[in-house]
Amino acid sequence: MRDFTLKIYIQLISNFKNHNYKFQTIEKYLIEPSAKVLILRHDVDKRPVNSLVFAELENNLNVKSTYYFRLTKDSFNEEIIKKIVKLGHEIGYHYEDLALAKGDFEKAIYSFKKNLGILRKYYPVKTVCMHGSPLSAWNNIKLWEKYKLEEFGIIGEPYISSEFKEFFYLTDTGRKWNNNKFNFRDKINSGYNINICDSRDISGNLMKNKLPDKIIISTHPQRWDNNYFKWTQEFVYQNIKNIIKYFISSRKIDV
Numbered sequence: 108m109r110d111f112t113l114k115i116y117i118q119l120i121s122n123f124k125n126h127n128y129k130f131q132t133i134e135k136y137l138i139e140p141s142a143k144v145l146i147l148r149h150d151v152d153k154r155p156v157n158s159l160v161f162a163e164l165e166n167n168l169n170v171k172s173t174y175y176f177r178l179t180k181d182s183f184n185e186e187i188i189k190k191i192v193k194l195g196h197e198i199g200y201h202y203e204d205l206a207l208a209k210g211d212f213e214k215a216i217y218s219f220k221k222n223l224g225i226l227r228k229y230y231p232v233k234t235v236c237m238h239g240s241p242l243s244a245w246n247n248i249k250l251w252e253k254y255k256l257e258e259f260g261i262i263g264e265p266y267i268s269s270e271f272k273e274f275f276y277l278t279d280t281g282r283k284w285n286n287n288k289f290n291f292r293d294k295i296n297s298g299y300n301i302n303i304c305d306s307r308d309i310s311g312n313l314m315k316n317k318l319p320d321k322i323i324i325s326t327h328p329q330r331w332d333n334n335y336f337k338w339t340q341e342f343v344y345q346n347i348k349n350i351i352k353y354f355i356s357s358r359k360i361d362v
């Protein structure tokens with residue numbers, strides 16, 4: 108069976124729901140943390156339409172998640188952001204200002220503030236998450252060695268906030284889960300030693316009650332199977348919601 112398809116994603120969410128995990132956004136968790144929680148974090152590096160499909164699909168399954176947008180033309184899309192906000196998900200800033208400013212802290216914090224302001228036209232952004240910028244010598248997270256997140260009304264950053272240290276992290280890299288070979292900066296060392304390669308391993312461990320109560324699944328929707336996404340691209344500005352409902356209910360194609 109192919110992995111990293113929408114069908115697999117639907118199954119994963121359903122399995123966690125059946126095991127009584129509460130779905131919270133990063134923001135919600137920081138405000139009122141649940142004891143047994145699954146956080147779905149999405150980094151919208153590019154192809155934002157894929158994230159819209161994820162957002163609609165989650166909405167159909169009655170769960171809320173967090174979408175971190177970059178301000179680049181590959182990621183930022185006003186219409187898509189508005190639609191994701193309307194579905195009740197959280198929007199945050201996937202910042203890369205220090206890398207883009209080539210290590211100039213003043214320039215970087217100026218553009219961070221400006222970009223945050225742009226995103227806040229659509230959503231009262233409370234959390235941000237660094238972009239890995241694998242090709243850059245500068246690590247975006249270092250911005251916070253000089254400045255403070257709170258000064259910008261930010262309550263959390265998944266790579267910094269201590270609240271997330273106790274979480275078990277699952278991240279989609281190179282079409283595998285937790286593939287450290289491809290993870291450069293996008294990784295968090297949690298203390299868990301649970302071997303997971305494909306999505307079936309996640310569900311298998313879940314069935315055997317081997318997964319911890321606090322989990323973050325971090326995905327990049329542009330990395331997921333693209334056949335279906337290419338097709339839906341045409342329908343972004345039409346009623347994508349009904350199309351997705353149709354596919355979920357009919358299961359006629361391999362989503």
Ligand SMILES: [Zn+2]
Nearest residue numbers: 150152238239
């Ligand atoms: Zn990223």
